[in-house]
Amino acid sequence: MKLDGGQALIKSLEAEGVDVVFGLPGGAILPVYDPLLDSPIRHILVRHEQGAGHMAEGYAQVTGRPGVAMVTSGPGGTNIVTPLLDAYMDSVPMVCITGQVARPSIGTDAFQEADITGITQAITKHNFLVQSAQDIPMAIREAFHIATTGRPGPVLVDVPKDLVDANNPASAMEWYWPTDADVAAELPGYKPTTKGHPLKIREAAELILAAERPVIYAGGGILKAHAAAELRTLAELCDIHVVTTLTARGAFPDSHPLALGMPGMHGTYAAVMSMQKSDLLITLGSRFDDRVTGKVAGFAPGAKVIHVDVDPAELGKVRQPDVPIVGDCRQVIAELTHVIRELGDQGTTAPDRSPWKSTISGWQERYPIAYEPHVAGDALKPQAVVESLHAAAPDGTILVSGVGQHQMWCSQYWGFEEPYTWVNSGGAGTMGFAIPAAVGAKVGRPDRTVWAVDGDGCFQMTAQELVTASTEHIPIKVAILNNGYLGMVRQWQEMFYDERYSEVYLSLDVPDYVKWAEAMGCVALRVESPEEIAPAIDKANEIDDRPVVVEFRTDDREKVFPMVPGGKANDEIVVPPFQRSEEAR
Amino acid sequence: MSRRTLHTLSVLVENRAGVLARVAGLFARRGYNIESLAVAPTDDDRFSRITVVVDVELTPIEQMVKQLNKLVNVVKITELEPRASIERELCMVTLSVDRDRRNEVLELAQIFEARILAVAHTAMTVSLEGEPDKIDDFEELVRPFGIIELQRTGRIALAKLERSPARSRSTNKAKAS
Ligand SMILES: Cc1ncc(C[n+]2csc(CCOP(=O)(O)OP(=O)(O)O)c2C)c(N)n1
Numbered sequence: 001m002k003l004d005g006g007q008a009l010i011k012s013l014e015a016e017g018v019d020v021v022f023g024l025p026g027g028a029i030l031p032v033y034d035p036l037l038d039s040p041i042r043h044i045l046v047r048h049e050q051g052a053g054h055m056a057e058g059y060a061q062v063t064g065r066p067g068v069a070m071v072t073s074g075p076g077g078t079n080i081v082t083p084l085l086d087a088y089m090d091s092v093p094m095v096c097i098t099g100q101v102a103r104p105s106i107g108t109d110a111f112q113e114a115d116i117t118g119i120t121q122a123i124t125k126h127n128f129l130v131q132s133a134q135d136i137p138m139a140i141r142e143a144f145h146i147a148t149t150g151r152p153g154p155v156l157v158d159v160p161k162d163l164v165d166a167n168n169p170a171s172a173m174e175w176y177w178p179t180d181a182d183v184a185a186e187l188p189g190y191k192p193t194t195k196g197h198p199l200k201i202r203e204a205a206e207l208i209l210a211a212e213r214p215v216i217y218a219g220g221g222i223l224k225a226h227a228a229a230e231l232r233t234l235a236e237l238c239d240i241h242v243v244t245t246l247t248a249r250g251a252f253p254d255s256h257p258l259a260l261g262m263p264g265m266h267g268t269y270a271a272v273m274s275m276q277k278s279d280l281l282i283t284l285g286s287r288f289d290d291r292v293t294g295k296v297a298g299f300a301p302g303a304k305v306i307h308v309d310v311d312p313a314e315l316g317k318v319r320q321p322d323v324p325i326v327g328d329c330r331q332v333i334a335e336l337t338h339v340i341r342e343l344g345d346q347g348t349t350a351p352d353r354s355p356w357k358s359t360i361s362g363w364q365e366r367y368p369i370a371y372e373p374h375v376a377g378d379a380l381k382p383q384a385v386v387e388s389l390h391a392a393a394p395d396g397t398i399l400v401s402g403v404g405q406h407q408m409w410c411s412q413y414w415g416f417e418e419p420y421t422w423v424n425s426g427g428a429g430t431m432g433f434a435i436p437a438a439v440g441a442k443v444g445r446p447d448r449t450v451w452a453v454d455g456d457g458c459f460q461m462t463a464q465e466l467v468t469a470s471t472e473h474i475p476i477k478v479a480i481l482n483n484g485y486l487g488m489v490r491q492w493q494e495m496f497y498d499e500r501y502s503e504v505y506l507s508l509d510v511p512d513y514v515k516w517a518e519a520m521g522c523v524a525l526r527v528e529s530p531e532e533i534a535p536a537i538d539k540a541n542e543i544d545d546r547p548v549v550v551e552f553r554t555d556d557r558e559k560v561f562p563m564v565p566g567g568k569a570n571d572e573i574v575v576p577p578f579q580r581s582e583e584a585r
Numbered sequence: 586m587s588r589r590t591l592h593t594l595s596v597l598v599e600n601r602a603g604v605l606a607r608v609a610g611l612f613a614r615r616g617y618n619i620e621s622l623a624v625a626p627t628d629d630d631r632f633s634r635i636t637v638v639v640d641v642e643l644t645p646i647e648q649m650v651k652q653l654n655k656l657v658n659v660v661k662i663t664e665l666e667p668r669a670s671i672e673r674e675l676c677m678v679t680l681s682v683d684r685d686r687r688n689e690v691l692e693l694a695q696i697f698e699a700r701i702l703a704v705a706h707t708a709m710t711v712s713l714e715g716e717p718d719k720i721d722d723f724e725e726l727v728r729p730f731g732i733i734e735l736q737r738t739g740r741i742a743l744a745k746l747e748r749s750p751a752r753s754r755s756t757n758k759a760k761a762s
């Protein structure tokens with residue numbers, strides 16, 4: 001079958017099972033948008049290409065399928081650089097197709113030319129500049145293969161215009177669809193390891209059975225590997241507590257008696273301290289991020305480390321493991337559980353861990369995640385807003401957040417019960433992530449309620465994607481925690497810069513969020529007093545034909561606690577003032 | 586001359602546009618120090634070999650190898666430990682030499698088995714192939730004449746034959762643990 005490159009590109013996406021593409025056309029990618037008209041693939045027209053990238057991420061994070069974004073050359077490509085970084089840092093499978101100027105113009109500073117493969121080399125798992133129309137199906141197939149296997153990540157495919165332009169002879173190609181073997185032959189240097197080494201797994205099992213103070217340190221890799229069920233089996237079998245990192249929230253139910261919540265800079269006291277005092281960290285799909293470890297030299301000094309990761313380069317990058325295991329978390333955990341059962345059957349028993357358990361429950365009782373109650377006349381407590389949103393949320397609601405204090409309160413106060421119900425920007429910390437990511441999540445899971453909890457600062461970065469949501473009938477719900485500040489930065493300035501507030505005040509009234517949201521086709525509400533919180537949320541939950549924006553006026557003095565100050569060891573964790581007074585330390 | 590802790594990596598890569606930039610870019614962004622780098626196609630023109638000498642003072646060699654292995658176009662990495670490999674480098678140097686001192690250069694060239702490539706009234710061009718240490722020594726000795734231009738290729742290396750292959754650690758992607 002003779003096709004032109006543009007048709008071949010769309011047909012390749014169809015062959016990959018793509019049902020939706022997020023994008024915005026322009027000169028270089030224009031020829032690909034023509035065959036798109038005849039394709040069953042849904043296209044969501046964004047208002048800024050950054051939106052397309054984060055939508056693709058949101059879609060990928062809730063469906064487990066790669067998100068696809070398509071943009072034009074030059075500024076189209078550079079506008080999507082931030083989402084590529086974001087997807088790279090959080091290992092989100094994503095394929096980004098960029099138009100490129102025609103091959104004869106490459107290197108001439110042609111109109112809207114940018115070396116996008118050069119620009120994105122450091123923030124993609126891989127990228128290609130397609131060299132001939134005949135290569136298009138293979139390039140697309142390789143891109144999806146690389147994006148979704150091993151440690152997932154973003155892949156960019158740059159397509160010169162002459163190869164997709166039906167009027168250009170260079171676009172002629174004969175259709176084919178590469179087999180797995182064809183793809184493998186094209187990628188001699190790409191062979192991810194999935195099966196863990198049996199001897200290492202046995203060593204790990206023995207360490208687990210011998211440990212007195214073990215903790216499971218579960219990271220985003222659990223969700224990427226679809227290993228939540230295996231994680232729970234392992235934790236319950238061995239009766240070991242679990243911390244879930246920011247990117248792993250939902251991988252283990254927060255209501256479970258073994259759940260310790262989030263570790264790290266704003267983690268729970270019990271999660272942080274249990275890791276500090278542990279004698280064995282069972283590290284599953286985590287990467288010892290500096291927001292978790294604090295000062296590395298002071299992190300979990302007495303712990304041996306089992307480290308399971310599909311990416312060999314994570315083992316020993318930050319902390320030298322005692323037992324390194326390269327492999328897919330699901331397979332490795334299943335194997336590990338199997339071996340532990342076997343050893344148990346053969347009579348191996350774990351030491352008495354009751355002192356450790358009572359130490360942990362002591363921490364939990366003494367330093368729960370908590371905030372001081374609302375005082376009449378004050379602005380709303382942001383934590384109370386998050387709790388109310390959670391209380392009223394239908395089962396299976398997906399929560400998406402921006403970056404800042406509101407993000408940490410979401411992680412702390414929501415209570416995640418199910419995998420893939422939490423979408424956020426972890427490694428990159430990208431302000432502006434929430435709105436477009438929520439749109440993408442709702443497109444991927446139209447059956448679920450999707451709430452975005454955003455900061456006023458973040459909202460102003462990508463709010464225009466609510467226009468996309470309105471016009472494309474994607475009814476997401478947005479709660480703006482409006483404290484009038486770049487709150488997280490304000491918190492640092494208050495605590496570490498002597499309350500010298502430099503360039504963090506945004507304004508409470510400008511923009512008028514209600515008018516702005518209405519102008520974008522949303523239903524909009526403003527909440528200023530505690531009695532209004534629940535009714536407003538109920539009203540928002542009832543609306544299902546349009547996006548809803550609820551602005552909550554929150555207390556700008558509220559800070560996120562606990563906190564391990566930047567660069568400090570986790571032992572120096574700071575609890576909220578009202579917990580300090582009753583301290584015996 | 587005080588030697589830093591240098592290791593030689595022999596990196597087999599796909600012979601595609603931009604691969605060298607990916608490898609060099611990885612070293613730059615991860616903060617790894619490259620001492621020298623040489624690249625050319627292998628006998629199989631689908632692949633090229635990059636011989637890169639790295640300073641492992643700050644980053645352990647394992648981490649560099651693992652990060653390199655993540656590049657999709659990198660096929661195989663062999664770490665050539667200093668005592669288990671043969672290293673060669675080529676150096677060309679143009680010296681400022683008048684007729685009356687020419688013999689001194691010739692004498693040095695003879696000792697080092699260097700070759701005289703060109704002679705002019707006030708200059709000579711000499712080439713020397715050999716172990717990098719030897720080239721360092723030669724460079725030191727000819728420096729007083731006045732170096733007009735000097736070019737070294739960076740080293741290339743192969744595993745020593747008499748050693749068992751196990752001494753050079755090969756990392757295929759499939760078993761990089
Ligand atoms: C794109 C980007 N720029 C700057 C930052 C640094 N930063 C982190 S949190 C934050 C403040 C966010 O303000 P807001 O959205 O109002 O959230 P709040 O902390 O007030 O809840 C800033 C500026 C960032 N993470 N991302």
Ligand SMILES: [Mg+2]
Binds near residue numbers: 483
């Ligand atoms: Mg704010």
